[in-house]
Amino acid sequence: MKADIAIIGAGSSGAAAACLLAQKGYQVVLLERRNQENAGARWINDVPPWMFEYAGIEMPEPPEKVVDFAPFVLRTQNGKGRVYIDQRPMWGIDMRLLIKRLHQKAEKLGVTLIDQCQITDVIIKNNRPIQIALKRNDFLGKSQQMTYKANLFVDASGVTQALLRKVPALDAICPQLPPQSYIHASQGVFEIIDRAGAKNYLETLGEQTGTFICFPAIEGGYSTLMLYINPNFDHVDILTGVVNDGHHGTGETLIHTFRKAQAWIGDRILGGSARIPLHRPYNQFVTEGAALIGDAACHVFPAHGSGVGSGMIAARMLTDAISQYDDPGRLEALWQYQARFQKDRGAVHAAYHVFSTMIQSMSEDDVKKLIEKGLMTKENIISSLNQQLPVPGIESILSMLVGSASAPFIAFKFLTQFPKLAAASVLFSYYPDKAEGLSNHSWKMISSLME
Numbered sequence: 326m327k328a329d330i331a332i333i334g335a336g337s338s339g340a341a342a343a344c345l346l347a348q349k350g351y352q353v354v355l356l357e358r359r360n361q362e363n364a365g366a367r368w369i370n371d372v373p374p375w376m377f378e379y380a381g382i383e384m385p386e387p388p389e390k391v392v393d394f395a396p397f398v399l400r401t402q403n404g405k406g407r408v409y410i411d412q413r414p415m416w417g418i419d420m421r422l423l424i425k426r427l428h429q430k431a432e433k434l435g436v437t438l439i440d441q442c443q444i445t446d447v448i449i450k451n452n453r454p455i456q457i458a459l460k461r462n463d464f465l466g467k468s469q470q471m472t473y474k475a476n477l478f479v480d481a482s483g484v485t486q487a488l489l490r491k492v493p494a495l496d497a498i499c500p501q502l503p504p505q506s507y508i509h510a511s512q513g514v515f516e517i518i519d520r521a522g523a524k525n526y527l528e529t530l531g532e533q534t535g536t537f538i539c540f541p542a543i544e545g546g547y548s549t550l551m552l553y554i555n556p557n558f559d560h561v562d563i564l565t566g567v568v569n570d571g572h573h574g575t576g577e578t579l580i581h582t583f584r585k586a587q588a589w590i591g592d593r594i595l596g597g598s599a600r601i602p603l604h605r606p607y608n609q610f611v612t613e614g615a616a617l618i619g620d621a622a623c624h625v626f627p628a629h630g631s632g633v634g635s636g637m638i639a640a641r642m643l644t645d646a647i648s649q650y651d652d653p654g655r656l657e658a659l660w661q662y663q664a665r666f667q668k669d670r671g672a673v674h675a676a677y678h679v680f681s682t683m684i685q686s687m688s689e690d691d692v693k694k695l696i697e698k699g700l701m702t703k704e705n706i707i708s709s710l711n712q713q714l715p716v717p718g719i720e721s722i723l724s725m726l727v728g729s730a731s732a733p734f735i736a737f738k739f740l741t742q743f744p745k746l747a748a749a750s751v752l753f754s755y756y757p758d759k760a761e762g763l764s765n766h767s768w769k770m771i772s773s774l775m776e
């Protein structure tokens with residue numbers, strides 16, 4: 326069989342790409358390892374709405390949009406450090422419904438969606454993938470073999486990197502990340518079985534329902550627990566994330582420990598767990614005939630492991646770039662996509678990668694001090710939630726100056742990252758427009774200083 330473009334992975338990135346590419350008239354096949362109904366994230370994710378608009382994906386409406394802009398508080402457990410934001414710039418999205426909507430749209434646009442299939446082989450000619458072999462199990466468990474030829478293969482398979490590891494030219498430029506470059510995250514929506522208990526818990530904290538309450542460094546370094554009790558006290562959403570460095574538990578163990586201490590929390594209604602790459606995008610994520618998007622390319626905002634918006638934006642940039650060329654797999658076309666992503670989003674991701682690496686090296690006490698001493702300011706937190714570079718205003722600068730005077734050691738550690746942050750955004754704005762630009766290695770050498 327033959328298509329213009331074969332996309333591996335029907336999660337939010339792959340499904341968005343399928344829609345956008347089919348809209349441009351490409352014949353697209355979307356290949357998914359799981360059942361179609363189980364593709365991609367199966368929980369509630371928070372996404373800044375501007376990212377849908379930028380990606381050209383229709384804005385979610387309820388019931389897909391489960392939470393509007395809502396209050397957010399970043400606090401230490403004892404409440405001595407507390408930064409309150411009356412409207413966090415994100416919406417809560419039911420990913421199951423977003424992905425279903427994208428699949429339905431893709432199929433309406435003529436995309437062929439094949440689920441329950443695995444890539445068994447990739448045929449390479451002159452360093453370029455030209456055909457993939459697939460094995461599909463039907464509902465009776467019978468296995469079926471098929472092959473697909475395409476001009477472009479897109480790896481949107483998330484952390485599995487299913488195509489990437491089978492295409493030597495990609496494998497050579499996208500190294501395996503070490504375990505500590507991932508976080509293990511879990512999300513769950515749980516029933517509230519004792520409203521009085523939930524009310525009491527909030528009263529003890531001095532917080533309100535309908536507020537996202539985020540405890541950073543709950544186990545030191547990069548380990549977070551965030552909860553949201555809905556205004557009717559029907560359910561509580563819990564999100565946890567822990568760096569995968571072997572010293573901490575997993576997202577799931579954090580949820581387990583928290584639930585054990587809170588008897589008012591009942592059964593899980595929905596949710597799931599997975600690893601997320603907490604790294605800036607690979608320096609290169611395209612080769613002749615193949616491109617990566619989404620988690621597969623580390624298109625994840627490193628401050629909080631958010632990849633839904635970036636994956637959709639990557640899909641949009643890929644579509645815009647290749648539609649200018651006859652051959653969608655031509656390196657020149659794919660390079661346009663890569664350069665646009667690096668200049669625009671890569672800069673922001675690289676800057677926050679510096680920041681999240683610093684947080685990973687901190688103890689729980691260090692992070693507490695950052696909040697208590699006013700070094701983590703409201704403006705900085707809003708920028709981070711909105712996945713934008715911080716532009717500190719007078720209030721932030723004053724708060725950081727006062728904080729620095731009372732906690733000079735931690736302030737030094739924190740504030741010395743700012744020049745690196747600025748350097749990262751400048752460096753990425755100079756990402757080479759052509760493949761030859763990377764051949765002298767100077768850009769790569771400088772970018773390695775951002776690690």
Ligand SMILES: Cc1cc2nc3c(=O)[nH]c(=O)nc-3n(C[C@H](O)[C@H](O)[C@H](O)COP(=O)(O)OP(=O)(O)OC[C@H]3O[C@@H](n4cnc5c(N)ncnc54)[C@H](O)[C@@H]3O)c2cc1C
Nearest residue numbers: 334336337338358365371482483487511619620631632633
């Ligand atoms: C608990 C948790 C909470 C999160 N919260 C947020 C949040 O609030 N906001 C946010 O933006 N992000 C969040 N994220 C991250 C977000 O879920 C991911 O960045 C996003 O799902 C990435 O989308 P993707 O399509 O690139 O990859 P995935 O969602 O991983 O989809 C990849 C798809 O490829 C399929 N696949 C894998 N291997 C193969 C193969 N060999 N052949 C065919 N198909 C294959 C998979 O089955 C899957 O359907 C969270 C992640 C977790 C785990």
